[in-house]
Amino acid sequence: MGITKLADLIRSDAPDAVSYKDISDYTGKVIALDTSVVLNQFRAATPSLSPLTGVFFRTLTFLEHDIKPVFVFDGKPPVEKTPVLERRAQAAGWSPHKRTGMASSQTNDAIELLKHIGVPVIQAPGDAEALCAKLVRVGVVDAVASEDMDTLPFGANVLIRQLNAKRDRYGLSIGVLRTYCLGFAD
Secondary structure, eight states: OOOTTHHHHHHHHOGGGEEEEEGGGGTTOEEEEEHHHHHHHHHHHOTTSOHHHHHHHHHHHHHHTTOEEEEEEOOSOOGGGHHHHHHHHHHHTOOOOOTTOOOOHHHHHHHHHHHHHTOOEEEOSSOHHHHHHHHHHTTSSSEEEOSOGGGTTTTOSEEEESOOOEEOTTSOEEOEEEEEEOSSOO
16 A cells, blocks of 8 residues: 655665665575566556566566566455555556455466466465565565565565666666665675
C-alpha cells in the first residue's frame, strides 16, 4: 500500500543507506522478486505485449548474470488493501479486484512459465513483499528486487530498486541499480 515519501526520507536522513550498483555486483546472489510488481511494470511498459514476455526476459537477464531469482506471488490481500486495489483496477480499466485469493490466469501462466524454466516460485499467504522481506531477514535470499518500498518496513535490509537491464550498442547487458541497504554496511 505504500508509505508516502519513504524513499525521500531515507535519502535525506540516511543517505549512506542508498548505494548505486551495477547488476554484475549481484553475480552469485539469490534475489527475491515481488512478482506482482514485475508483472505490473511490464503491463505498463509494454501494453501491447503479454507481461509474460517481460518476466521471461527479466529471468534470462538474471540467469545471464548468474543471479538466482526467486519469484514470490501474492496470496490473498488483506482487507485494508481493498480500496487501493479497486483504485488501481479502475485506473487500469480492469474489473475491480476480488479478494478470493485465487490467482488470475495470467498469474497461473507466469507460474507455469517459471517452473518450466526451472526458477523457484513461492506462493505467499498474503502480501508477497512481506514474504520477500522475511526471506532476506532469515538469510534465504540476499536481497529483494521491488519498486515497493513496503519491503523495508516489513523488515528487509536490502532492497534493490530500478532494476533494469539494458543493451548497449555492443549488445552487452548493463544495468544500474539503486540499492537501499539498511541495518548493515556494505
